[in-house]
Amino acid sequence: MLQIKNLTKVYEGGVQALTDVSFDVPKGQFMAVIGLSGSGKSTLLRCINRLVEPTSGTVIFDGEDVTAASDEELRLIRRKIGMVFQHFNLVQRSSVLTNVLSGRLGYVNPAWSLINRFPPKDVQKAMVELARVGIEDKAAYRADELSGGQQQRVGIARAMMQDPKLVLADEPVASLDPVLAHSIMQYLEKINQEDGVTVLCSLHFLDLVHRYADRVIALNEGKKVFDGLPSEIDDEKFKEIYGREAERVG
Amino acid sequence: MKKEVKRLGRSIGIGLAIVFGLVIYAYGFKVIKVNLDETRSPRRQEQLVRILRALAKPDLIEFEQTEYLVDLPIMVPCPEGGYIPPEQDTSKPYIVVTPSCADPGSMAQIEGFNFAPNAEGPINFIPPSQVKLTLGRFQADETGHFFLTVKLPNRKTTELNHLTATTRTRVGGPSLSQNAIDTWDKIVETVFLALLATTLGLLFAVPLSFFAARNLMKDVTSPLLNVSLSILALPVGAYLGAMISNFAGSTVNLLLKDSPLLNLIGALVGCALLYFAVRWAVPADELQQPAIRLRVMRIAVLSLAVLVSLLSLYMLSSLAMWIGNTLEVRLGSIGFLGTFIADLGDILGMTLTVISALAGAGVLMSLTDRLGRKIIKATTKPMAKGIMMVMSAIAGAALFFMIMAGLDWLYQFKNAALTIAWPLGLGALLGLILSIRLNPRDNFPIGLVIYYIARTIFNALRSIEALIMVIVFVVWVGIGPFAGVLALSLHTIAALAKLYSEQVESILPGPLEAIKATGANRLQTIVYAVVPQIIPPYISFTMYRWDINVRMSTIIGFAGGGGIGFLLIQNINLLNYRAASAQMLAIALVVASMDYISSRLREETI
Ligand SMILES: Nc1ncnc2c1ncn2[C@@H]1O[C@H](COP(=O)(O)OP(=O)(O)O)[C@@H](O)[C@H]1O
Numbered sequence: 001m002l003q004i005k006n007l008t009k010v011y012e013g014g015v016q017a018l019t020d021v022s023f024d025v026p027k028g029q030f031m032a033v034i035g036l037s038g039s040g041k042s043t044l045l046r047c048i049n050r051l052v053e054p055t056s057g058t059v060i061f062d063g064e065d066v067t068a069a070s071d072e073e074l075r076l077i078r079r080k081i082g083m084v085f086q087h088f089n090l091v092q093r094s095s096v097l098t099n100v101l102s103g104r105l106g107y108v109n110p111a112w113s114l115i116n117r118f119p120p121k122d123v124q125k126a127m128v129e130l131a132r133v134g135i136e137d138k139a140a141y142r143a144d145e146l147s148g149g150q151q152q153r154v155g156i157a158r159a160m161m162q163d164p165k166l167v168l169a170d171e172p173v174a175s176l177d178p179v180l181a182h183s184i185m186q187y188l189e190k191i192n193q194e195d196g197v198t199v200l201c202s203l204h205f206l207d208l209v210h211r212y213a214d215r216v217i218a219l220n221e222g223k224k225v226f227d228g229l230p231s232e233i234d235d236e237k238f239k240e241i242y243g244r245e246a247e248r249v250g
Numbered sequence: 251m252k253k254e255v256k257r258l259g260r261s262i263g264i265g266l267a268i269v270f271g272l273v274i275y276a277y278g279f280k281v282i283k284v285n286l287d288e289t290r291s292p293r294r295q296e297q298l299v300r301i302l303r304a305l306a307k308p309d310l311i312e313f314e315q316t317e318y319l320v321d322l323p324i325m326v327p328c329p330e331g332g333y334i335p336p337e338q339d340t341s342k343p344y345i346v347v348t349p350s351c352a353d354p355g356s357m358a359q360i361e362g363f364n365f366a367p368n369a370e371g372p373i374n375f376i377p378p379s380q381v382k383l384t385l386g387r388f389q390a391d392e393t394g395h396f397f398l399t400v401k402l403p404n405r406k407t408t409e410l411n412h413l414t415a416t417t418r419t420r421v422g423g424p425s426l427s428q429n430a431i432d433t434w435d436k437i438v439e440t441v442f443l444a445l446l447a448t449t450l451g452l453l454f455a456v457p458l459s460f461f462a463a464r465n466l467m468k469d470v471t472s473p474l475l476n477v478s479l480s481i482l483a484l485p486v487g488a489y490l491g492a493m494i495s496n497f498a499g500s501t502v503n504l505l506l507k508d509s510p511l512l513n514l515i516g517a518l519v520g521c522a523l524l525y526f527a528v529r530w531a532v533p534a535d536e537l538q539q540p541a542i543r544l545r546v547m548r549i550a551v552l553s554l555a556v557l558v559s560l561l562s563l564y565m566l567s568s569l570a571m572w573i574g575n576t577l578e579v580r581l582g583s584i585g586f587l588g589t590f591i592a593d594l595g596d597i598l599g600m601t602l603t604v605i606s607a608l609a610g611a612g613v614l615m616s617l618t619d620r621l622g623r624k625i626i627k628a629t630t631k632p633m634a635k636g637i638m639m640v641m642s643a644i645a646g647a648a649l650f651f652m653i654m655a656g657l658d659w660l661y662q663f664k665n666a667a668l669t670i671a672w673p674l675g676l677g678a679l680l681g682l683i684l685s686i687r688l689n690p691r692d693n694f695p696i697g698l699v700i701y702y703i704a705r706t707i708f709n710a711l712r713s714i715e716a717l718i719m720v721i722v723f724v725v726w727v728g729i730g731p732f733a734g735v736l737a738l739s740l741h742t743i744a745a746l747a748k749l750y751s752e753q754v755e756s757i758l759p760g761p762l763e764a765i766k767a768t769g770a771n772r773l774q775t776i777v778y779a780v781v782p783q784i785i786p787p788y789i790s791f792t793m794y795r796w797d798i799n800v801r802m803s804t805i806i807g808f809a810g811g812g813g814i815g816f817l818l819i820q821n822i823n824l825l826n827y828r829a830a831s832a833q834m835l836a837i838a839l840v841v842a843s844m845d846y847i848s849s850r851l852r853e854e855t856i
């Protein structure tokens with residue numbers, strides 16, 4: 001489903017954010033990516049849909065070479081990959097409905113979409129997706145009138161509008177308090193289990209990894225240092241991932 | 251020890267800096283020719299007082315006045331036997347002169363009675379030649395009496411002279427002076443000048459600002475082959491577009507010039523056809539690539555639709571001109587509405603050529619872009635590189651040739667080697683060098699190139715004051731507000747595009763990323779992620795520019811750009827300070843009230 005081969009990213013200015021990272025994600029898996037902040041998690045996820053241009057290596061998604069795609073091909077690939085962000089990345093001044101509908105932009109007629117016209121079935125779908133995350137009553141609100149947890153649900157609804165095969169979630173709960181974190185993670189779990197969408201999710205807390213992930217890979221300074229089941233992370237592995245001084249809590 | 255040396259060094263440094271500062275200011279005084287003697291000279295002070303007093307009395311109101319003339323004959327010098335003036339009617343204002351006749355150049359006392367309280371006016375001496383000479387001014391007291399000593403003129407005659415005292419009395423209430431009416435007309439012109447310039451500037455600056463925004467343009471990259479093909483496609487496409495548009499225009503002009511009904515029908519039918527063609531050929535939701543036959547059909551239908559829409563737009567333009575010209579005659583005092591409609595039609599006709607040239611260039615460029623991608627995909631690497639090198643050399647030659655053609659038009663070199671051989675050779679060489687250094691699949695940062703060009707143009711235009719630009723426009727379209735609008739608009743475009751683009755650069759990158767990640771294309775990304783974020787700053791910068799334009803439009807008349815400045819500079823040159831004062835007052839009022847309005851609006855909207 002998703003194959004990452006020898007992915008390397010060096011930012012302008014010489015920061016080596018990823019070094020020779022390879023792994024496969026089979027269809028339907030809920031995979032977690034862990035690591036300290038600055039270890040390259042966001043860079044990895046962004047290289048997959050080329051929001052960040054990889055320096056070398058290949059990304060194969062659903063049999064297509066993402067790294068070699070032209071602009072137009074990339075656009076068609078991107079619409080099959082939903083993305084959920086740590087800071088939600090909603091357009092604050094637009095309505096919730098518009099934010100959700102914008103997940104459909106890759107599919108709709110570009111000319112009509114420029115004047116904010118979407119096919120009725122897309123509008124219906126948007127309402128369904130909002131209902132799934134429990135905020136259909138907020139459709140007409142402006143995005144910045146919503147609380148953080150609600151905004152992230154809009155973010156999930158937007159990703160689901162794409163009918164994605166893969167959802168990339170970059171620390172989706174890191175800016176939320178722990179109670180809300182579980183509710184957001186449960187939505188992702190639901191997507192994964194009910195819709196069969198593959199999920200690649202970077203996370204901060206190990207307890208969330210244990211609770212939700214089928215499999216986990218760990219990054220340290222841009223290198224893959226662990227790939228396996230969450231239960232396999234023992235104290236020794238933990239120190240390898242998070243550094244010698246780290247203290248395991250929870 | 252070391253510390254003390256350091257301290258000493260610092261003191262010397264500060265001392266030197268102070269001396270240096272003094273020298274700079276001394277030189278400044280010399281350059282500015284500071285002359286304090288002038289400020290103290292009584293002659294200058296007198297002039298200053300005169301001007302200030304005139305400025306304090308703006309010429310806004312006038313009263314209708316009647317002249318009352320009192321006449322007294324006088325002999326200069328005395329005839330033999332003396333002279334007794336005729337009896338005066340003492341029930342009316344009258345004057346008495348003592349002596350009743352006198353030698354030329356001698357003094358005489360004039361006493362006036364029964365004048366209106368506080369009346370004032372000139373005492374004139376009218377010799378037989380009727381060339382009057384003002385001897386002085388009288389000022390009556392509350393009882394209407396005055397007493398004045400004057401010196402008789404040094405002229406002898408045996409005939410009768412006359413002394414007159416003239417007073418003016420107001421009849422009726424105050425009314426606006428001609429100057430006030432002119433000032434009002436011009437101040438209205440000034441405000442509209444600012445309005446049109448701001449609107450026009452806004453219209454152009456908004457789309458242009460995206461080209462000068464680094465965060466948007468840095469993602470615009472393309473293989474060098476595509477860039478080369480686009481450079482070649484741009485002029486060809488623009489030419490073809492302009493040709494098609496001219497063809498459509500002349501067809502409409504030829505067939506339907508004076509038949510508004512046919513124009514109306516044509517325009518409506520054209521719009522309807524366009525609507526259905528677009529609905530059919532641009533489907534709402536496209537999951538799979540459609541079959542090739544369908545795509546060819548769609549392209550054919552769309553091309554036809556474009557031609558039809560061009561035709562109907564020309565019909566619309568011609569219709570608008572007909573309606574406008576008709577209304578202009580019929581509507582009488584609001585005929586300007588008709589003129590406006592006709593002008594809109596004319597503008598539509600004029601811009602259609604430009605629009606279709608741009609569209610032609612765009613279409614051809616996107617076609618060659620596809621062609622370029624196909625070539626890169628379908629050929630082997632060395633082959634692609636070869637094609638790239640050839641195309642890049644040709645494109646470089648073409649680009650340099652076009653630039654040189656522009657320079658040649660300006661400077662008229664009349665030198666074939668310089669205008670043809672050199673640019674062709676140099677361009678080809680540079681294109682070749684560039685293509686040797688790049689791989690066929692490498693992305694060339696064409697967006698950044700456009701970004702830098704746009705930036706440079708805006709900065710250059712911005713640094714030329716509208717007051718200077720207007721000089722060129724005055725030569726083109728004549729003295730008047732139209733030249734002012736054009737100059738101010740051009741400056742506004744450059745200034746706003748710069749300010750706007752900085753706002754685009756400071757938007758949050760997150761939403762942009764999120765929209766890009768959904769598979770939205772570039773235009774959709776701008777509309778959904780950029781536009782909502784930039785609306786508030788765009789509004790506030792437009793208002794800020796509006797304030798500047800109001801100020802500028804008050805003085806652009808100094809250089810012939812119309813508006814109130816035109817009147818002001820005329821009155822100043824005629825030393826008519828009371829009239830000029832009225833215009834200064836109007837400017838102050840307008841600027842202050844527009845400032846107030848725009849700051850209120852800003853509070854409301856943001
Ligand atoms: N746009 C960028 N330009 C330069 N360096 C960057 C950029 N984004 C991230 N980095 C650097 O790359 C490294 C990995 O960052 P990131 O992928 O954001 O890590 P994580 O998401 O795990 O916190 C860090 O050292 C960071 O400073």
Ligand SMILES: [Mg+2]
Pocket residue numbers: 038041042043170171
């Ligand atoms: Mg991160």
